[in-house]
Amino acid sequence: MISVRIRELAVRGEPYIYAALRIVAGAMLAFHGAQKILGWHSQFMPHVGSQLWIGGLIELVGGALIALGLLTRSAAFLVAGQMAVAYFQFHWKLAIAGGMWLPGINKGELAVLYCFLFLFVAAHGNGGVAALGGRGRKTPNS
Numbered sequence: 001m002i003s004v005r006i007r008e009l010a011v012r013g014e015p016y017i018y019a020a021l022r023i024v025a026g027a028m029l030a031f032h033g034a035q036k037i038l039g040w041h042s043q044f045m046p047h048v049g050s051q052l053w054i055g056g057l058i059e060l061v062g063g064a065l066i067a068l069g070l071l072t073r074s075a076a077f078l079v080a081g082q083m084a085v086a087y088f089q090f091h092w093k094l095a096i097a098g099g100m101w102l103p104g105i106n107k108g109e110l111a112v113l114y115c116f117l118f119l120f121v122a123a124h125g126n127g128g129v130a131a132l133g134g135r136g137r138k139t140p141n142s
Helices: 002-038 051-068 072-092 109-124
Strands: none
Touching (some): 002 051, 051 072
């Protein structure tokens, strides 16, 4: 009886819980981008046009779009790819010795989690709770 009620609550709350996950993850990613592009709470700003600067721009714009629920699928897919590049190029660096391929060793946990989280968001879309979409409105690129 209790498990049935818990399931009912979970089913009713799912769109809002997913929206909270999407909004928080997008906002956190946008903040990382703001650090790189705008220098907010950071001592490091990459050179304009460099690979790190372009990555920061993708984080800032993509994270904001995801948080707002605008062009969610496209933005999340692009960001997931960027996080895969971040892991392979900047964390793992294709080194095998000493367990350097492990995210816990090469400090790439966040890149891996963001990659798979945003792949999930790309597959799921905005979930119907978005800045301009409203609940229940389905668009091809929501």
